[in-house]
Amino acid sequence: xxxxxxxRIAIKALNRNKMRTMLTMLGMIIGVGAVITMVALGKxxxxxxxxxxxAAGTNMxxxxxxxxxxxxxxxxxxxxNTLMPEDAEAIRALPGVQYAAAGADSRxxxxxxxxxxxxxxxxxxxxxxxxRSWSIKYGSFFTQQDVNSAAxxxxxxxxxxxxxxxxxxxxxxxxxxxxxxxxxxIGVMASKGQSAMGQDQDDTIFVPFTxxxxxxxxxxxxxxxxxxxSSPETAPVAxxxxxxxxxRHKLMPGDPDDFMxxxxxxxxxxxxxxxxxxxxxxxxxxxxxxxxxxIGIMNIMLVSVTERTREIGLRMAIGARGxxxxxxxxxxAVVLSLFGGIIGIGFGFGLAAAAEKFLQWPxxxxxxxxxxxxxxxxxxxxFFGFYPARKAASLDPIExxxxx
Amino acid sequence: xxxxxxxxxxxxxYTVGEVIVRALRGADMxxxxxxxxxxxxPSGSGKSTLMHILGCLDRPTSGQYILDGNDVSQMSKDQxxxxxxxxxxxxxxxxxxxxxxxxxxxxxxxxxxxxxxKLKTADRHQRAMEALTSVGLxxxxxxxxxxxxxxxxxxxxxxxxxxxQPTILLADEPTGNLDTRTSIEVMDIFQTLNKERGITIxxxxxxxxxxxxxxxxxxxxxxxxxxxxQVLDRRDAKQELAALPPPEDDPPVPAHAxxxxxxxxxxGVA
Numbered sequence: 133x134x135x136x137x138x139x140r141i142a143i144k145a146l147n148r149n150k151m152r153t154m155l156t157m158l159g160m161i162i163g164v165g166a167v168i169t170m171v172a173l174g175k176x177x178x179x180x181x182x183x184x185x186x187a188a189g190t191n192m193x194x195x196x197x198x199x200x201x202x203x204x205x206x207x208x209x210x211x212x213n214t215l216m217p218e219d220a221e222a223i224r225a226l227p228g229v230q231y232a233a234a235g236a237d238s239r240x241x242x243x244x245x246x247x248x249x250x251x252x253x254x255x256x257x258x259x260x261x262x263x264r265s266w267s268i269k270y271g272s273f274f275t276q277q278d279v280n281s282a283a284x285x286x287x288x289x290x291x292x293x294x295x296x297x298x299x300x301x302x303x304x305x306x307x308x309x310x311x312x313x314x315x316x317x318i319g320v321m322a323s324k325g326q327s328a329m330g331q332d333q334d335d336t337i338f339v340p341f342t343x344x345x346x347x348x349x350x351x352x353x354x355x356x357x358x359x360x361x362s363s364p365e366t367a368p369v370a371x372x373x374x375x376x377x378x379x380r381h382k383l384m385p386g387d388p389d390d391f392m393x394x395x396x397x398x399x400x401x402x403x404x405x406x407x408x409x410x411x412x413x414x415x416x417x418x419x420x421x422x423x424x425x426x427i428g429i430m431n432i433m434l435v436s437v438t439e440r441t442r443e444i445g446l447r448m449a450i451g452a453r454g455x456x457x458x459x460x461x462x463x464x465a466v467v468l469s470l471f472g473g474i475i476g477i478g479f480g481f482g483l484a485a486a487a488e489k490f491l492q493w494p495x496x497x498x499x500x501x502x503x504x505x506x507x508x509x510x511x512x513x514x515f516f517g518f519y520p521a522r523k524a525a526s527l528d529p530i531e532x533x534x535x536x
Numbered sequence: 537x538x539x540x541x542x543x544x545x546x547x548x549x550y551t552v553g554e555v556i557v558r559a560l561r562g563a564d565m566x567x568x569x570x571x572x573x574x575x576x577x578p579s580g581s582g583k584s585t586l587m588h589i590l591g592c593l594d595r596p597t598s599g600q601y602i603l604d605g606n607d608v609s610q611m612s613k614d615q616x617x618x619x620x621x622x623x624x625x626x627x628x629x630x631x632x633x634x635x636x637x638x639x640x641x642x643x644x645x646x647x648x649x650x651x652x653x654k655l656k657t658a659d660r661h662q663r664a665m666e667a668l669t670s671v672g673l674x675x676x677x678x679x680x681x682x683x684x685x686x687x688x689x690x691x692x693x694x695x696x697x698x699x700x701q702p703t704i705l706l707a708d709e710p711t712g713n714l715d716t717r718t719s720i721e722v723m724d725i726f727q728t729l730n731k732e733r734g735i736t737i738x739x740x741x742x743x744x745x746x747x748x749x750x751x752x753x754x755x756x757x758x759x760x761x762x763x764x765x766q767v768l769d770r771r772d773a774k775q776e777l778a779a780l781p782p783p784e785d786d787p788p789v790p791a792h793a794x795x796x797x798x799x800x801x802x803x804g805v806a
Contacts, residue, residue: 144637442632443634447649448617449620451617452617453618530593
């Protein structure tokens with residue numbers, strides 16, 4: 133008997149008991165629907181993280197001054213004073229580096245009028261807004277001339293601006309005090325929200341790094357360098373930077389780095405890992421529902437084989453071989469699971485759309501998830517349909533015909 | 537001309553638990569083409585076992601069974617399935633029609649399992665229609681079994697047995713579920729097929745009067761053939777049908793329901 137014929141017979145048999153067919157399919161529908169929904173939610177979370185990484189700045193590489201020890205007493209990270217502005221110059225000249233900005237950090241109380249606030253003061257260079265793809269809301273960023281002259285100019289993050297000057301006020305041109313020194317506000321950054329590491333990026337003040345060095349901290353070294361690579365392949369650039377800095381700092385082979393180079397990719401990978409763990413968990417739940425759906429199919433097929441024993445006996449009497457009967461019941465199980473799978477895919481799409489709409493959870497359904505769900509459905513059908521089908525095929529025609 | 541069916545020293549023993557049942561103890565029988573053989577005997581005589589072996593549903597423990605020149609006694613299960621499909625037409629007591637399946641689809645069923653014929657759908661329909669017409673149900677092809685009377689259902693089953701043009705027609709108590717009039721109608725079909733188309737028929741029955749529609753009666757007892765004789769005074773179903781009063785209209789009036797009720801679902805008082 134041809135497979136096409138078998139398919140027709142299977143569909144006819146399933147049609148004879150629509151209610152039972154629907155209920156059996158329900159298990160499959162929920163199983164496959166769960167797979168699709170879970171994948172959609174997992175992928176959605178992952179792409180959110182990727183977007184956050186992108187928002188933090190494209191192709192970014194961070195270089196922080198390392199720890200150093202004096203006579204065996206280790207100081208905290210960033211305490212080493214070996215990172216110099218000239219290092220930033222050297223890095224800027226490296227191939228694959230688009231921008232580089234030397235950074236010197238400070239913290240302190242800032243005052244404007246009758247308001248005060250404690251915040252980070254980040255000394256940096258003119259290219260920082262480009263590196264971190266950060267736009268300016270009011271006024272402008274400082275210029276190279278400001279850097280050269282260590283000018284007392286400040287560009288505020290929105291949190292600082294809102295706290296000191298009131299929400300949505302334009303403070304450009306106002307005077308404020310940072311650690312009791314007067315600074316002129318020349319701009320306000322647009323809001324950027326939380327970083328990939330969970331830090332509020334808007335609670336900060338940008339000033340020229342030279343100003344931090346000379347006016348606030350009184351230090352020769354810098355604390356960090358922020359680099360933007362010209363392509364998303366940041367790893368080789370990071371390696372080149374490490375090599376350059378080691379040479380400049382005259383480190384011997386075997387000496388530990390006195391700086392740390394980190395790419396955003398690395399930072400994001402921690403959170404991606406979390407997302408992946410969650411994805412695995414969701415996949416396990418989906419797998420369990422598929423399993424339950426499959427057992428449902430096996431259950432119904434076993435009932436069906438018993439109920440149709442006489443039919444099987446008759447088919448055998450008129451010439452059906454064992455493998456014809458096997459194939460018939462196997463195809464019935466696969467048709468059940470595939471139809472269930474198709475409806476389940478639709479159901480999953482619906483659920484994902486609902487999650488996006490009502491829970492504001494971003495979802496993405498990759499095309500291969502549909503193929504995968506379809507394949508799983510078919511495999512479930514074959515796997516759980518085989519035992520009942522083999523049971524049917526191994527019936528003795530005489531016994532089967534006598535069956536009441 | 538060699539016999540169409542040859543049985544030599546057929547033995548079949550079963551083990552049921554610890555009891556050994558010797559269902560057949562050495563049966564010998566030849567059937568020529570065109571014969572209408574009735575096999576009778578009390579229950580437990582071995583006639584059902586013989587019928588299973590003759591129908592290639594079972595294999596003998598020992599002995600030989602040659603059907604249409606093929607020794608089928610030692611064939612594999614799959615080979616037997618093919619023999620059943622090509623050479624044997626079954627008619628059962630319980631009709632065994634597929635429910636929720638039209639008469640035409642039921643009749644077509646054996647053709648679906650014959651891969652060698654390579655029939656197109658239209659050819660299958662045509663052959664099934666021819667078989668249905670030959671049992672007088674050409675106009676009922678789209679009916680479902682539950683819309684047909686018992687006699688009509690058995691005729692559909694006969695059409696299904698005929699559709700593959702088998703070497704022998706094997707009928708196992710075909711009138712067991714039918715009332716007298718319908719039984720005669722079914723026997724009329726068998727006689728017509730036997731006389732007009734020369735189809736070889738093996739009929740298993742425990743009713744002697746049904747056996748007398750055949751040309752030859754083989755009586756079984758205790759796993760052996762007790763008597764094997766030609767029927768001298770053969771009954772003619774057509775004549776008997778003509779002599780019977782016409783069947784009542786459907787549905788029958790309860791007061792008249794009796795020996796001549798035409799439908800298995802309504803008769804039964806007789």
